[in-house]
Amino acid sequence: MSILIDTVRILGFRGIQNLEITLPKTTVLIGTNNSGKTSVIKALQLALGDYSRYVSEEDFHIDKSDNVAEQILVDVRVLPVDTKGKRSDKFTDEWVNEYADNIQAEPDGRQFLAIRTRCIRDEIKGGFDVSRFILNRWPDISNWETKKTSAKNQLRRRFDAMPFIAIDAQRDIHQELRDRSSFVGKILSSVKYNDSDIELLEEMIGHVNNEAVEKSEPLKGLKTHLEQLNRSFHGSGKAEITPFPKKIRDLSKQFTVHFGETENDSFSMEYHGMGTRSWASMLTVKAFVELLASKHEEEVKPFFPVIAAEEPEAHLHPNAQRTLYQQLTQSLGQVILSSHSPYLAGMANLPDIRALSQSDEGIKVNALTVNLDAEDLNVLHREVMRFRGELLFSKAIILFEGVTEEQIVPAMFEHYYGSSTFAMGINCISVAGKNYAPYIKLGCSFGIPVYVVSDNDGNTKTSVEAQIQNIKNDTGLRLEEEIFSIHFLNDSNDIESELINTLNLREEVCEALVLSKTRGSSNENLKAAKQREVTALSNEELVEKMRKSKASYAGFLADVISRNPQNRNQGEMVPEAFKQAFNKIKEQLS
Numbered sequence: 001m002s003i004l005i006d007t008v009r010i011l012g013f014r015g016i017q018n019l020e021i022t023l024p025k026t027t028v029l030i031g032t033n034n035s036g037k038t039s040v041i042k043a044l045q046l047a048l049g050d051y052s053r054y055v056s057e058e059d060f061h062i063d064k065s066d067n068v069a070e071q072i073l074v075d076v077r078v079l080p081v082d083t084k085g086k087r088s089d090k091f092t093d094e095w096v097n098e099y100a101d102n103i104q105a106e107p108d109g110r111q112f113l114a115i116r117t118r119c120i121r122d123e124i125k126g127g128f129d130v131s132r133f134i135l136n137r138w139p140d141i142s143n144w145e146t147k148k149t150s151a152k153n154q155l156r157r158r159f160d161a162m163p164f165i166a167i168d169a170q171r172d173i174h175q176e177l178r179d180r181s182s183f184v185g186k187i188l189s190s191v192k193y194n195d196s197d198i199e200l201l202e203e204m205i206g207h208v209n210n211e212a213v214e215k216s217e218p219l220k221g222l223k224t225h226l227e228q229l230n231r232s233f234h235g236s237g238k239a240e241i242t243p244f245p246k247k248i249r250d251l252s253k254q255f256t257v258h259f260g261e262t263e264n265d266s267f268s269m270e271y272h273g274m275g276t277r278s279w280a281s282m283l284t285v286k287a288f289v290e291l292l293a294s295k296h297e298e299e300v301k302p303f304f305p306v307i308a309a310e311e312p313e314a315h316l317h318p319n320a321q322r323t324l325y326q327q328l329t330q331s332l333g334q335v336i337l338s339s340h341s342p343y344l345a346g347m348a349n350l351p352d353i354r355a356l357s358q359s360d361e362g363i364k365v366n367a368l369t370v371n372l373d374a375e376d377l378n379v380l381h382r383e384v385m386r387f388r389g390e391l392l393f394s395k396a397i398i399l400f401e402g403v404t405e406e407q408i409v410p411a412m413f414e415h416y417y418g419s420s421t422f423a424m425g426i427n428c429i430s431v432a433g434k435n436y437a438p439y440i441k442l443g444c445s446f447g448i449p450v451y452v453v454s455d456n457d458g459n460t461k462t463s464v465e466a467q468i469q470n471i472k473n474d475t476g477l478r479l480e481e482e483i484f485s486i487h488f489l490n491d492s493n494d495i496e497s498e499l500i501n502t503l504n505l506r507e508e509v510c511e512a513l514v515l516s517k518t519r520g521s522s523n524e525n526l527k528a529a530k531q532r533e534v535t536a537l538s539n540e541e542l543v544e545k546m547r548k549s550k551a552s553y554a555g556f557l558a559d560v561i562s563r564n565p566q567n568r569n570q571g572e573m574v575p576e577a578f579k580q581a582f583n584k585i586k587e588q589l590s
Contacts, residue, residue, distance in 0.1 A: 002092050003162075003304050004085065005334055007077045007138075011145045012061040012069030013046070014039040017362040020141055021354060025085055026329045028348040029338040030392055031356035032425075036363040037338035040356070041166065041308045044336070047074040047117040048306060049164030052130040055119055072119040073145055077138055078162075079112055094302040098161045102134045114138050116149055161302045165289065167282055167309040198248050205244055212243045219243070278315050282324065286331050293332050305333035313341035322347055346389030350380065355392060355446040366447035370475035376438035383432070384439070391442075395425035396449045396585050399439055404495050404546075404554045405453070406430040411558040412574045416582055426585065434460065437467055441475065444483050449588050451581040452486040455494040464488075485584050487577040496546040498575050500539050505573060509546060510534045512557035516549065519556075 005023055010016045016039050029037040042059075045051035061069040080088040080095065089110045091103060105111050114135035122129045133149040193201065213219045223241050240246075289305050296303035312328060313321040321343045328335055339345065345353065355366045384391055391397065398409060398421075409428045410421045421428055431439055436452055443450040454464050468486060471477055489498045499505045514530045521527070537545060546553060561573050571579060 002080065002302070003078055003095060004081045005076055005306060006079045006087075007075075008040070008044060008047075009073070009075040009141075009144055010040065010043045011071075011073040013043045013072045013074065014059055014061060015358075015363055016040075016043070017061055017063060017069075018145070019363055019365060020144075021365045022367070023334070023336065023354075024352045025334055026348070026352050027334075027336045028345060028353045029336065029356060030340070030345055030353060032358075032393070033340075035356040035358055037356055038310060039363075041310060041336060041338060043072075043074045044076070044306070044308060045164055045166050046072070046119065046130070047076050047115065047132075047164075048158075048162065049166060051166075052119070052128075055128045055130065059119075070120070072117075074117040075135065075144065076115045076117075077112055078114075092302075094300075095161075098159060098302050102155070104134070104136050106138075112138060115155065116147075118149070161296065162304050162306065163292075164306045164308070165285060167285055167307065167312070193248055201248055202246070205246065205248075209242045209244055209246065213241050278312075282309060282312060282328065286327065289332055303332070305331075306336070307331055307333060308336040308338075310338050311340065312337055313339055313344055318343045340393070342389030342391075342393065344389070345392050346385045346387070350377065350385070350442070353392065353446070355448075357447055364447070366445065368442070368445045370441050370445055370477050376441065379435065379438050380442055384429070384442075388427070388429070391427050391429065392446060392448075393425070394427040394443075394448050395589060396427075396451065397439070397443045398426065398428045398581060398585075399431055399436055399450060399452045400428070400495075401434060401455050402430055402432070402495065402550065404550045407554040408558045408561060409453075409578065411561040412578055413582060415561055416571050416574045416579065417586070424585075424589065434463055434467070436464065437471055440468070440471060440479070440484065441477060444477055444479060447483070449483045449585070451484075451584055453575075453577050453581050454486065454488050456488040456490060457492055457494045457497070461488055482588065485581065487580045489575055489577050494547075495575075496543045500543050500546075503573065503575060506539070506542065508560045508573070509542065509553070509557060512553045512560050513545065513549065515556040515559075516552040 004025060007020065007022050009020045011018050015034065015036055019036070019040075021040060029040060031037055042051055046055070055072075060072060063069075080091040082088050087110070091099065091111050091113075096103065099113050103111050103113055114137075116133045116135050117130065118133070119128055119130045121127075132155040134153045134155055135147065135149070136153065137147075139147040213223060219241055285307070289307065292305070293303050307328070309328060312324055316324060321341055325337075325344050325347050328337065337344065350368050353367065356363060357366065398413075400406070400409060406428060413421050413426070413428070417424070429439065434454075436454075440450050440452070452464070454460060464486070468479065472479060489495065490502050493502060499509060510531070513534045514527060517530045518527045534542070534545070574582070
């Protein structure tokens with residue numbers, strides 16, 4: 001890798017009023033529907049690809065006051081980088097030859113290439129005018145859109161060495177093979193043979209056509225009747241039936257792909273499901289990109305494709321999604337993926353993820369803005385991202401200490417709120433101890449509100465508060481009220497003592513313990529014996545038994561809470577600390 005598109009700025013395009021986004025070599029765009037993922041990709045396609053011919057009035061941004069943007073601007077900055085992706089001072093000679101005088105330099109001598117794409121309405125001819133300009137400096141973010149462009153800096157050509165290849169969300173290899181305007185169709189149309197090969201192949205095709213007609217009585221009869229046209233042309237006409245394309249140049253029109261377990265039982269792609277057709281489409285693009293790369297290498301020319309794929313996970317099962325992600329990230333050049341898949345997000349490197357979201361100020365982008373040490377990254381990948389990538393799609397996160405809370409908090413939330421956590425887009429996560437820091441850094445960096453509800457036994461409160469202060473001191477992360485809050489159980493309580501000594505959920509806990517000890521049994525005598533055993537325990541003994549049975553009783557207690565006995569009003573089964581967190585979430589979501 002010798003270059004990289006590191007920054008893109010977008011103004012007035014679709015739902016984007018004004019946005020800057022940085023791009024690593026592999027970028028994973030995540031976010032809810034209508035958060036701007038597709039708009040970012042289409043803006044790049046406008047700047048570097050062929051989207052200009054698809055521009056419509058709907059692409060111009062409309063603000064809250066119904067004012068329509070007068071122009072669309074997309075600025076793209078390209079930097080020279082080393083083999084590790086770190087910025088270099090100078091472009092290599094091959095890129096200097098490609099970009100020529102368009103390369104600019106900062107005051108410290110470091111080079112860059114900046115391209116501005118401007119789209120305005122053509123008031124005279126109608127339609128839209130799309131122009132590209134070279135910027136002689138990369139403007140400050142505060143007023144970048146006011147940077148003037150000069151006609152003498154207008155870019156009259158595209159850089160063929162840096163093609164933008166868009167893989168649409170509605171991709172279908174069966175359709176793309178026949179669409180001459182698609183990337184796949186264009187490559188097939190450009191397939192060339194030398195003259196001697198063409199002569200040989202067409203001779204072979206002619207023989208196959210003759211055999212196909214001779215072996216078919218209907219086709220022979222059709223040929224006989226069509227040759228009667230000879231009379232109309234005074235003997236100069238000749239009918240010829242070609243079941244297969246006669247000319248090599250027409251092969252791409254009939255091109256198809258067959259797929260199956262073996263060659264003998266393969267079927268045309270049109271008979272396969274959307275998952276197979278979608279996957280085949282992306283792998284075909286990858287193959288043709290490598291073909292283009294080899295051609296550039298033969299001609300000693302640089303080549304850096306930018307591949308953008310929308311929702312590559314569509315129609316694929318989880319393991320197929322993971323496999324496809326690996327295949328795409330191994331592609332040449334730069335890769336940009338938009339996704340709703342927790343499996344793809346879970347496989348991505350955290351610094352490569354860009355989370356888009358809607359706010360009062362418009363679409364904004366969040367990324368991992370704080371440095372995580374190796375242990376923090378290991379914790380997040382091992383305990384969260386590998387299996388709970390949906391965390392990054394949350395509207396809010398509730399963190400707590402142990403497995404008991406992980407099972408009962410969702411039930412408490414529904415009891416208190418009247419709606420399930422997943423319906424509200426909320427994730428409840430046990431940090432398996434007091435290791436809150438990496439989860440807080442992750443959530444708050446990506447703009448996801450984090451609510452900690454902690455035990456308050458022993459020195460827990462002091463320890464957790466020190467951990468929060470260290471995050472602020474070490475990272476500068478702004479843990480403001482709208483994105484972070486922490487709540488503690490009552491003094492000296494862990495969750496078990498809170499349930500018994502503060503909430504007085506003795507009856508519900510006893511029922512859960514009995515259910516856990518007699519699960520699957522229809523022996524009423526056993527159930528009665530267990531009931532007598534647990535009800536005879538003092539509160540202290542009951543709390544101790546709960547602590548020893550966390551993994552077994554908590555799930556049954558969640559069921560008991562979910563049934564919401566008639567003698568329990570809303571919130572009576574929820575600790576005050578969790579109520580505070582739930583109320584904060586309600587306020588934030590509204």
